Structure formats: structure tokens, C-alpha cells
Amino acid sequence: MRTHGWSGSTPADDGEAVARILAEARRALDRTGADISITEVARGLGVTRQTVYRYFPTVEALLVATAVAQVGPFLDLLAAHLDGLTDPADAVVEGIAYTLEQISEERYLNMVLAPGRASAFSAGVTSDTAVTFGRAILERFGVDWAAAGLSGGNLDELVEHMLRIVQSFVIDPGRPPRSGAELRNYLRTWVAPAVDRMRAAGTSA
Template sequence: MRRHGWSGDIPRDDDEAAARILDAARTAIDDGRSVTISTVAQSLGITRQTVYRYFPTQEALLGATALSSIDAFLDRLAAQLGTIDDPTEAVVEGIAYTLEQLTHDRYLRLVVEPGKASAFTAGVTSEVAIGFGRSILQRYDIDWAAAGFDGEKLDGLVEFMLRTLQSFIVDPGGPARQGDGLRAYLRDWVAPAVRARAETPGTPHR
């Protein structure tokens, strides 16, 4: 770690340095300011090159900031899920509830809204997006491997959820489906696909 800058208050190690960068980005987001490599560096008294060392792109910085700040959403999700133990219903509710929370959670929007500096800027299958999708599934009290989803198959389920979520964000429809209507649609069209994959655990991932 470079031993200069930081307005004279040098971090103890790289972990603290990265944490301070994320804190500065969160502060800017909470204040309604745009978050760029330059503004974060300036607020910390460091160079842009120092920020780039920990976050190679602005998208990576925003994605990491968002993922470090969505615990509140995941806690609400866990409360919403209750005792759901059916994998198909878990996917339906995970997609529906995430869509419903987008208008309330600025950090969630940074993770999933395409067309912005977000996890989806680099693609729905980016490491940040897949990590977010896995975080949703892990909030369920479900043994995914026992349900037929392990390894690449679980990754495929996460990708399927994210692609479905992205399609609703890009084109909500007119009028947009909400509440029971949204869940009924997902149960009609998404749940059968999840159920079919769960019932064929030996099917190779494509």
C-alpha cells in the first residue's frame, strides 16, 4: 500500500483503504451527489490511481459500494420470505419482491438497473450481478443442492432469475404487473421452468 496521501491519515492496510473508499462513495450516494473516481479520490485526499488500484473501473466501484450496502434489503427479503421452502415459489417471490423494492432502495437500483453504472452495465452475468443473485437465494431456508440445484446448475438458476428480473426492469409492460398479478404471471411462466430443472438433476448445464 502506498504510504502517502489520505489527508495525512494513512490506512493500516489495504482492507481499511478499500473500506474508506467505499465509505466515501456511500456518503456521496446518500448526499445525492454523483459518484466518480475523481470525486471519491478528492474527498479522501488521494489520487485517482490509488482508487483504481482497489476498484479498476467506476462500475466496479459502484457495484462494490452497492453490494456492501444492501444488507437492509436482504434483511427485508428474509422477513418477506418467511418459511417458504419450495424452490419454485422462492424464485417467484425473490424476483417479485426485488422488483417491488427498486423504487425504495437506491443501493438496490445501483446493483440491478441496466443502462446505469451498475452491476448490469457489464452484463447480467457479471461477477457482481451473480453475487447479488446468490445472496437472494441464500436468504431462503432451502437446501438448494438437495432441491436439484448445485454447482453450475445453481449458477444457471441465478442467471435465469437475473435475466428475468432485467427484462421486467427494461420493459415493465403497460400497465406494469404488480402484486398478485405479477406473482401469478411468474407462477405461470417462470415457476414451470424452475420446477422442470429441479426434477431433472442429472440434466447437463448448457
């Protein structure tokens, strides 16, 4: 790890360096309420731009990582909202619906999922960032995925399927947009059966 700068307080390792960069990026976003620059973050940390680029090769990578690091409160709300739902299909339907409903309310969730420069979807719904976020959502469900026959590759495919559904609704919510019971009925009709088929295949294997 390079030791230049850091306002005289060098991080102990790369993990601490990343954490400090993300914290400074969050502070910059909170100040401006808009996009940030690598120069601004580097200046706040007392390092060169090259130091920040070593960990985050683009502004978009830094923005997405900052946003993902801040969606913990949303994931806590999601877990509370889904408390008591143990059926995989029911949990997936409600998890997708609730996430879609909260995008406009949660600033950092909006940065992760909404179309635009800072979106994880701008790099593709199957990008490492998007899949990591999808996994974080599933881990908050009160579902025993292994007992339901969904683990390993099957669970990865479920994450991908959920993200593709969310992506499609984010890009085009519909005319008029579905919400509430209508959204959930749609998801139960077209998404729940896919989860049930994956579950049946996994338990019979």
C-alpha cells in the same frame, strides 16, 4: 499496497483500503444524491486519483461496488418476507416479485438493478457483480438448495435465470406493468416450471 496519502492514516491492507474507499463513496452519494467522481472520493480520503483507480478502474465500478455494499438492509427485508417459504419454485417466484416491487423504493437496490450508468446490468446480467448479487439473494431464501437437487452448476444457472427475468422486467415492465397477484401468476406460469425441471434433474442425477 501504496502508502501515499490517506490523510496520515494508512490502511493496514488492501481490504481496509477498499472498505474506506467504499465508505467515502457512500458519504459522497449521500451528500449529493447523484453520481460521484473519482476526484471527489480521492479528495475526501486524502489520496490521489490513481490510488482509487488502483482498486476501482472506473467510476461505474466504484458506484456498483458501493451500491452492492449497501443492499444488506434490503436482503434482510427479503429474508423476513420469504420466511417460511421452503419450496424452491415458490421462493424464486416470490423473491423475484418482491425484488421487482422494491427497486423503486430502495435507493441502492435501484443503483444495482435499474438501467443506467451505475447498474450492475450495464456490465451484463452475467457479470461478476450481478452474479454475486444474485447469489446473495438466493442465500437469504429458507430453501435447502442441496436437498432440492440444486447446487454447483445448477444453482449458478438458477442465479443466471433469475437475473435474466429481473433484467427483462426492469428494462420493459410491460404495458401496463404487472404487479401484485398478476405478476406472481405470470412468474408461476413461466418461471416456476423451469425451477421444478431443474430440481427434478438434480434430484434424479
